[in-house]
Structure formats: C-alpha cells, structure tokens
Amino acid sequence: GGGSLGNAEGDDGATGSTDTVTVGLAVPQSGVYAGLGEDMTQGFELYLEQADNKLSGYDIEVVSADTGEGPQTAIPAVSRLIQQEQADVVTGIVSSATALGLRDTFVQAEIPLIIANAGADDITAEPSPYIWRTSYTNSEVSGAIGKHVAEEVGDGSVYLIAADYAAGQEHVNGFKEQFEAAGGKVAGETFTPFGSTSDWQPYLSKIRSSGASAVFAFYAGSEAANFVQQYSTFGLAEEAQLYGNGFIVEGDVLQAQGEAALGIQTSLNYSPTIDSEVNNKFVEAYVAAYDEVPTVYAMQSYDAAAAIEAALEAADSVDGPGIAAALSEVGEFENSPRGSWSFNENHDPDQNYYLREVQEVDGKLSNVVLREIQD
Amino acid sequence: MSATNTLSGLTADQPGTTKLFNTGAPRPAFRLFVAVVILLILVALPFFLAPYPLSLAGRALAFGLLVVSVDLLTGVMGMPSLGQVAYFGAGAYTAGLVGIHLSSSGLVQLLIGTLAGAALALLTGAVAVRTAGIVFLMITLAIGELAHIGVDSLSVVGASNGLAGIPPVSVLPGGEPLTVPGYLYWWVLAVFVIGFCAAVILNRSPLGRSMRGVRDGELRLRALGQNTYSVKLIAYTIAGGVAGAAGTAWVAQTQFISPGDLGFDMAAFALLSVVLGGAGSLWGPVIGAGLVIFVRDWLGGYIEGRGTLLLGVVFVIAVYVLPRGVAGIKGRSLRRKSSDS
Amino acid sequence: MNAHQLLEVEDLAAGYAGSRVLDGVSLTVGSGEAVALLGRNGAGKTTLIETVMGMVTAMDGHVRIDGKDVTAKPPHVVSQAGVGIVPQGRRVFAPLTVEENLEIALRKRSGDWTIERVYDLMPRLRERRTNLGSQLSGGEQQMLAIGRALLGSPKLMLLDEPSDGLAPKVVEQVGEIILDLTDTGMAILIVEQNLHLAFTVSDRLAIMRKGEIVHESSVVDFRRDEQLAHSLLGVG
C-alpha cells in the first residue's frame, strides 16, 4: 500500500505494536560467502533462543535477507529490509563494499546498522550515530600479530602476500605498520588477483627465491584453502613459517586445508578454544544446537544480538533514532565469549586479540589459543 | 546456407519484424496508443508503490536501458555483446564522480555519462567491430572484464569497495535534490524514456536498416557498396552512449556503484534478458530485464537464497514456453490478425 | 506402368509456422517409374518433397513408402524405409571432404552402390576427393549430392531440381543416370525447371499450382497439347 511521494521515508513507519522489535538480518545465503552467512545466522539465533526470543522484554521478529556475493545483490536485499520490512535495526553484512554502499542509506533512513563482519577501515572512519560494528577493523586484526612476528623472525625477513582487493591492502598495510614499528624487515610483497587465482605456484617460487624466513598472508574462503594447501605441497611450509590473521584458517576452510594448515599462527579476536567460563558455555550450547564448533562469524553475530539487547534496555523509544542513541550508552560487554569489550569512539569494538596456532586436538584441527596479545 | 550457419557463430535467427517503412507498419496508431498507456502506467507507479518496490522498478528501468543497448547490438545488428557493462560503468562512474565533485544535476550527469560511454565505445569499438559472432562476443567479454578489473584496482574510484557517498541528484544544476523516492524514480524513468526513444528512432532509420543488413549478411551488404565497418562502429558508439545513459540512471537510483556492477554476472544477465525478451524487438528485452530483476531481487528476497535457482528455472522454462521471447507473444497474435484481413 | 506403388501420397497437407502451403495433394510413383513434378516458383514443389522426406512435418493426410506408413516420421526413418533425396540447393556437407561426404552416406548393408561406382559415374568427384564440400563449384556440389543419395541405395529417389546449376553436358549425364536408375526398378520423383530433362527422363508428370496438383498426365500426352502447357507452365 501507500505511495512513494511522501516527504521523508520512515516517518510513516509505525512499527505495528510497540512491544515487537523487527531486526533485519542481512547475511549471504547464496554464493561463495553462504557458509559465513550460515554461521552468522546460527550465532544470532542462538542468542535469541537463549533469551526465549525476548530481548529486554520485547518480542523480536527476525527478517532475513540474502545479500549474495556482493553489493549488486546485497543493496536491493537490504533496501527491502529497511523500506519494505521496516526493520528497526539491521545486523549482518559480510562484505565491506556492501557496508560502504549502504552506509548513507542507513544514515538517511535513520536506522542503526550493526555490522557483524565487514572490516573495511573506512566504514567507521567517520563515525555516524547509525553505524556500529561488533567485528573489527581490517588493519587492527592484522596489525595485532605484527609485533609477535617481528620478534619471532629476528634478523630474517618476511614476505607479504594477499588477495588484490581493498581488504587485502588494508590487512597487509595494517600488519606492515605494526611489524615494521617493531623492527621487522619486509622481503617482498605480492598481491594476487582476487577471485581468479587458483594456482599459487608462481608466487610461491617468488617467495622462495626472495629468501624470506617467514610469510604473512591474507586470504579467506576458498583462496585460503588453496593457498595453504599449495604452500605445503610445494614444500614452503618447511622453509618459512606462515602467519596471518585468523581468517586464513577460520571455519570450514580449516577442515578443507587438513594437515597442510598445521602450525600456522594467526591473530584474531576470538577462538572457540578460549578457556573462559562464558566461552565454554557458549561453545557448549552452540555445539548442542548445531553440532559444530562456533566460528568468529557466529560469535560476532551473537554479540550483535547482545548489543541490540543492551540498546533496547537503554532505549527511550524503540525506533531507529532511539536505538541508535541507546547504543552509545551501552558500556562494557562483560559476558561475551571473546572476553570483555566495548564500543570505542568510532563505534568499533575495543577488544582483545589472541595469538592462535593450528594444532591437532583429539584428531581434529583446531585454532588453539597460545596467548592473549598485549599491546 | 549450411556453410554460413556454422561460420556465423552466435546470431539471432528470430529477428523482430520491425517495419522500417511507415507504409508497412501495422496500425501505427494502435501501437502509439499502447505505448502511451504503458508510459502512463509507468508514470503513475509512485502513487501506489511503496518505496522499496519502487526502487526496484527504478533499478529495473536503468538495467532495462542497458539491456536495450545490448539489444541494439545483439538483436538488431546480430552481434551478441557482453561488453556493454563497460560503457554502462563508464557512464555510472563518471556520473558518480561528477555528482561528488562537480554537480549534482542529473542532466549534467546524464550528458557527461552518455558522452563517456560513447567515447569509450568509440575507442574500443574501433577494434571490436572488426570481428563477428562468437569472437565478437569474446572480445566484448574481454572489454567488459578489463573494465571491471580496471575499476576494481583504481583507488580513486574506491577500487573494490566501490564509489560511495554520491549525493542525490537534482534535475537542474543547483536544484532541489530528489530525495523523495517517487521523484527520484521519475528522473530515472525520464532517462529511460529518452534512451529508449533514441533506440527506437535509430532502429527505424536508414542506419537501423543497415544494421539489420549486417545481421543478415554483412558480406552481401558490402557487395552492395556499403561501408559496413562504419555502420558497425557508429552503431556501436551509439549503443555505448545508451549504455552510458543507463549507467547514470543506475547511479542516480542506487547512489552507489561498485566494480561488481560491471561484472560478468551483469553482462550475462543483460544479454540473457535480451534473449528472454526476444532479440531484435526493443520493448521485449526491456520486459525481459524487468523479469530478471523481479525474479532475482524481489521473489528471491522472499525465498531465502534461492533467487538464482529461480532465475535458472525461469530461463529454462522460457526457452520452451516463449520460443521467440516475450516479444513473440505479441508478434504471434498480430500476425494472426493481419493474415485474417 | 507398374502396379507396385513405391510412393503413395494421399490428401497431404503441410506448411510452415502460420501458413499452410500444401493442401490435399495426392500422388503415386511406381517402381521403375519416373514422375516429374512441375510448377512455377513458389508452387510448393519443394515443400511436397520435404514433407515426403519428413523434413517438413505433415499436418494432414498420409505418406506411404513401399506400403509402409511414414507420415510425419523423422527423416532418418523415411531414409531407412528406402528413400534418397537430392535436395534443392544441394546441401552438401561443407566442412567435410568429398570423400567424407560420400563415406557417411554409405549404407553398409547394401551392396549396390559403392564410392568407386559413384566416382566412375562422375569422375570429376574423384579428382576433387580431398576438397571440402564448400570448395566445390556449383555443379560439382550437385554431383556430390546425387552420389550421396545413391550410396543409400534407395528404392525411391527424390530429386529437387537436380539440373540446377549444371552444365548442359552434365545435365545430359544426369539424365542418363536417371534413366539407368529407373531401369533397375528405382522409383523417381523429380522436380525440374529444365523441361528437356524432365521430359526425357520421366513417364508421367504432375503440375502444381498454389499447393495443389492441377494436372496429371503422361509426358507424351502433355507434349501433344501445347495449349495446355502454355496455360499451366507459361511456355509453348
């Protein structure tokens, strides 16, 4: 019903009854990132189930949208959540391009967006009351391991390799900054075509001839799987220790890599092996519900639900501006599986990072936490 | 005949029966009437559609204009192209950049975007139109992909993250920005109508007839003394301009453009929309474009993650149910009528 | 005339999407008999030939080959029932060599015709055996099309303007070939614009106009009546 000639959108958005809050869940359900989308959906739903589908007394109606592989499919899907389904708050969003493309839309529509994965630095570079993030920024998550690598390689040098797209650049630059600040030397740097590289042998040859004693790599998804396998097949694993941020060995990718992944060290804001009471309970419940170990994607989405609950708690009015305003007052999240965190002034999480290593535990590969990384 | 069949590669063998001569056109008054009715319906959409479906309609129109440009090459000239996304992208990115840095006027953006599309088409077309059939298809694929990869690694336009922060368009320089969805839609519709009319005029012109001559027998056309290279290049440039105009409309609607918008998917869906609608007819492919957007973005939104599956099913069914595309439906009934008289 | 009918066409109707070209055509050709099918351009001769062959689908009526009903059957069934065709426009396989064109048409079980025999009949083909079909002159293509049809050792041959594009000398040869073939008991239905050839080889003729057969008689009778010929064919 209704036309589209009203003055501003959203003001006729009387959201039905006041005790129901509509949450838009925008995750990929098709395409290459569908696996991430599934994890995020599960994390979010687990939180709701544990809260009996009521957050701070409000009934929660979840409307999901398939964002597909990129902004082409994501933008109409998310527009639907805002305009058609009249979501009060939206979470999800895997791809940075999608987040950047939709940023203005959310600000104009005055609907808060809680990003539960996309990591581009630019999304929150200029904070908006409507844009929040429970995940990380690319440069931070990669920078976290910089100092550790510099210490490990000592006089040796490190080769940097990453997929050639915006995120790959941010990850590499983030790492390089921290690494060089800690006195590390870079042996060389290569960006490989994103989405169309399947054979890394030429690059591996280059790495070998550069004489690097370690490698920092940023890949995710299938590229991560193929890269790590070929890294081992061509014998580099024995010559140069492989570092990265967590995504190179996260989720399903790790099982696909198999033994080739053993020994890879990564930094991330989460690992299911974190030994805390909150996390153990989370992992247990997650395994019981879905018969698999939670991933960082599931955790970030779980925490997005937590953020929504906290905001509803603090909100004066349950609509876009109300929830957005409340989000800046939520304070510390003490009960997160990743450990305690809070939103910083950019609306990104102020959180701990962990140094993890791929080890075999009870016959299964797992990212075992070596230690918390201190700045 | 058999020999040419194998050599011609991809060609449309179900050309539309667009009449060139006013004398031969069946009931021009009736056609005009139908066109006016459809236009009125399109104009009236904002009065009863909510903002979201209306934004889809806007996207469908912009995409539809891209499809028209593909159809000019594929259906009218018999040269199936996957490269129009490059000129679409040229139009969209220039319009976006103009919007951010120069002027939020839609007219200015339309003008510059169209020129950008046409200019790029002229440059690349000079090479591409020397080929035909599947080789042309692959050259244009290469053009589209190179453009895609190009913007993907060009940081001034946001590289893979896309170009964000484009302000809403106004019609005239310094005018009121069109933030109301209905007004924005009308702007997109206006661009579409301009582009579509240009295509119709081209199709009925002597150049249009020569384009169909290229489709049905380029060698023969040359034997008649026509310079087919210039026919093809001019047509290619005009189609590039139409695609550029479509790009400006797209950016006006979405206020965002990313490399994926000129990716292989977009190129393939544009070409398939032409086939779905009936290559050679101009209005059929527009409906095909609408169908693709509707199925993927609208229906797909309701059945989670099955948009592409559904699209696949639609394609397969259409091949059998609509052997001449959407345009064939009307063509058939018209033919029956004219044979009665 | 032979009582044994190899081709029986009965009340046949056929055409193309939207238009009916043939309407109620009936025709028979007996074993050892050659029938000429004449008519002006667009009369429907090719359509009739192709409908018999199954290349155009019959809408109504019947086609029987040697007593077997093949109405609306696909061409390979009709071919296997013993029909060979030299189509209008020759339609030799352009990307195949002359020899390959003949090889694939050779039906193994029949001993009658061999590639060598075809070459003996048309030596020009032997000279150009390694040329591609697309590289042959028009006349050479016509010879190849005839040779190809013969290698199926058909009982009934459908010839659609076999003299089209042939030099007079070759037309004469073709005429002799056809006469030889009828002598062996083959039935022949021939569409021709070259009346010399048509009259030389055939016993009977049928004349089509606008999808119907408007006249049938023996060739001898027809040639006596110049008036009739003029009104039907515009000659005389």
Add this chain to the structure above:
Amino acid sequence: MLAWFDANTATILNGLALGAVLFLIAVGLSLVFGTMDVLNLAHGAVSLMGAYVGVAMYGAAPTTGMFFLAMAIAAAVGFAAGGVLATMVSPVRNHLRQALLTLGMALIVAELLQEVFGPEVRSVPVPEFLSSTVSLMGNPYPVYRLAMVAAGIVVAVVLYIVLERTRAGAIVRATVADRAMVEAIGIRTKVVLALVFGGGAALAAVGGLLAAPILGAQPGLDDQILLLALVIVVIGGLGSLRGALLGALVVGQVQTIGVSVVNEFASFLLFAALAAVLLFRPQGLLPARKGAHV
C-alpha cells in the same frame, strides 16, 4: 636467459600441468561447439559435478582403485548430464536461446550442488600413488601435476584419432553443418548429438575431478572454469581440437609465467591475452579447417 629458465623451470612445468587439466575441461566445450554448434554454458557446472564426485568418494588420500573408480563415476555422471542437456537443447536451434537454456541449467545445477555439498570450499586429496614429490632443481615438485600432463596428452591423441580419422567423426562434423540433411541420409542425429554432448560433458567432469586437488570444489568455481574454458577455446580457435590444446597451453603459461613476470598486471593478463590474440587472429590461433565458397 638460461639462468632464467633454470629459475623458472618449476613455473613452466606448472604451466604445462595447468594447461593439461584446462585442456581436458575445455576440449569438451570446444567439441560440443565445433561439432554440435552449441555453446554449452553449463559446461563449468558439469565440471564442478566431477569435482564433487571426488568430494563424495574420497575420504583421505584415495587408493589407486578408488581413484579410478571415481574417474569412471565422474565420466558416467558427466555423460548422463551431457545426454540430458543434449535432449533439452536439441529442439532449440538459435544460438542465443541455447545460451539461455544452458546457462539456466548451469544456475540450477550449481544451486543443487550447493544444496547437497554445502556452500563451503571442500578440498579433494591427491590419490595415494601420485602423492609423492620429485626433486626439481633441488625443490620438491608434486608428481600429481606431472600425471596431469600425461593425462592431457593421452586424451588429445585419442580424440584426434576419433574425430579426424573415423567415419563417426565425419558424421559428427556433418551433423553440425546440416542436421536435417544428415537425418535425410538415414542417421539419427538425436543420438549423435547425445553421444557427442555426453562425451564432451564426461571429459569436463573427469577434468573437474582431476583438477579438484588443485582448484578444490566449491560454489562459484563453475563460473571460473567456464570463463577459462571459453577463453581457451576462443584463443585456440573454435571447434578445433588442436586449437583447444594450444589455447590451454597458452592460458596455462599466461597464468603461471605471465603472472610471475608482470605481477602488477596479473589480473588483467588473461583477458588482455584474449584480446591480443583476437586482435591479430580473430579466428583464433588454430581454427578448425573450413573453406567458404566464393
């Protein structure tokens, strides 16, 4: 120069291996196009089916028997898929509508595969008896990739003999030129079509299976494979067996040596190579032989 070769032997060899497996996949596409005049856009999807056969059948590194069984099954699955596609495509004569049909099928198949095998990337292990490495210039090089080169050579030789030297091959080529006329000389073209299509698809599936240990198996791979195969077939010359072979070798080297030499332009290389070849030889490097009459 010699030193350069020494340093890059592994890369060149790798280009050969990649070329060989790409040839296996692309030749089916070329065959079906060249012989049936159908551009089968579901080719990548069929190839992905082959890869998933590996996923379904192999646990850890498969035994020799298991490996060959998987090949047979992939071939059978591919053949069946090709047969189905052939039947569906046979009443559709227009190239563009064939594209619509086969791409529609590709979307459906890909979606169903994702339904069954999940959206995540699945890796496929190298068979046990080929899992060792040999030493090449002092560095380890996987035997499996050498085996792929061998497989490519065998398939190329067999196909050449069948297509160019047998009556069956001639029938196939004639069917492209004029299907109705082939029918008219008594040959069931539907069967020919199904066999060729099935054969091409079987090769694609086996190629997908053999490539799986390198490319993996996951949604979206079908598009990549299809694009690569298209580029190869066009670079080499449509419908030509030798063309597919040469095209695959060129693309193999472009993807290895090329990207390592001009790394900054790695992502442009494939399509730049395509454009360059087509500019100078629009008919491809080794087009199918044909001749047009005056």
Add this chain to the structure above:
Amino acid sequence: MTTTDTSILDIRDLTLSFGSLTAVDRVTLRVDEGARHALIGPNGAGKSTLFGVLAGRLRATSGQIFFNGQDVTALSEAERARNGLVRTFQHSSLFLGMSVLDNVGLAVERSTSQPKRPWPSRRRDRAVTDAAMTHLESVGLLSRPSALCGALSHGERRQVEVAMVLACEPRMVLFDEPTAGMSVAETNRFAEIVESLPRKVTVVVVEHDLDIVFRLAERVSVLAAGKLIADGTPEEIRTNDAVQEAYLGTSSNEALFGAAS
C-alpha cells in the same frame, strides 16, 4: 569493334589460385560498354571465381582489372560496387531476416558512401520505398513486399536477387546463373527485364541455360579449367568443336512440344 575507348571492363592476365588449383588462369578479356556478354563453361571452370575476383570478393593472385578506365584491382568490393560494378550471387545471399522491401531498400540506398543517418526521414524514406517498389514490380514480386525473405521459395529468392541488383542502378551487372531455379515463366520474365535494360548498362551473364544465353548474348566467352578457350558470336560458339567437346555435349535442340510421336 573492340577498341579501348568503348570497353568498360578490361581484364588483363588475371590469375587466381587456390593452393595448387589455378581456378582462373591468365584470363584477358574486354567487355564493351553496353554489351550483352555471356560467359559459359563447364562446372568448376572458374566462372564464379572470376566474378568473385572482378567484384572484389576475392583477391587476384596476379593481373589487373580496369573498370571504366580506372585500375580497380586494389579497390575493395564495396568501393567497386559504389563505382557501379555489381554482381549477383550463384547461391542467393539475401538478408533472410528482413522483408523483401527492406532487402531492395538496402540496395536502393547503396550509392551513398557517407555514414547512414541514425534517424528516419519520412520524405527520403518514401523515395527509397517507391524506388524499391518499382524494382519489385519489374521482377513480379509486387504482391508480397513485407514477406520475410527467409519465407520465400528458392525461385522467389532469385527474383529478389535480380531486383536488388537493378536497384543498385549499376553501370555493369555480373549475373551469376540468374535463372537457375527459376521456372520457365520466370526465366522469360528475366530475359525480358534484361532486354529492357537501358543500353548504358553493361551485362555479363553466366548461364547454363543455353536458351537464355543465345537469346540474350551478343557475344559469348567460354571458360574451361580456368582458361578462356573461345570468344565470339553465339553462332561461332555454337559450332566451335572445342566448345562442343568441353561443354555442350551432344545437346540436341529438339522442340519441346508438338514433336512427340
């Protein structure tokens, strides 16, 4: 009679080889302006190939072609056509997806070398239509101007082919077996058309229908195995032994009708 001044086409030592096969072998020939010239010869003699070279579709291996006093050997097919040298095709090559009228329309328009207008103009298009209709009328196809060429019978297509050549308003036409596939009535009509062409149009025709050859031609050249073996008046050719041997066979010219016993 054949002086350089009056000849519109002057072929010198023209040769074209396909690999080892010399399809046109050192042909030297002059055609006078306004001539009615026939070219005959056995199948595969090289007649169509010669036409191909003259029209510019094929490139001569050696030799020269002068048209209207100008060396056109290096000109493209389109340029020669614009100069007024037009051919028909042995295998008809029409624009099958376009209407009969549009086919002829394309030919009417051929004379301009400037790029085509991308917008229609009622007045000028009307002129094109009228011209096209006139030519259709002269070949007897007036009844179906809007039929698609793809839906015409073989013979009907040959008629369109002729209409298209006429529409080009050529100075010289090369007809390659124009009456092949035409019925007797249509063949007659074709002969009448040629006879009614203004004398400034030069006609060269390749034909196997000798009735047509002897009815139309004032001069006949005979090509065999790529070489010109005879050249003369129809009477001379008819009685030439070499021609009999290579081409005519025993072809008796008995009357078709009334002669049956």
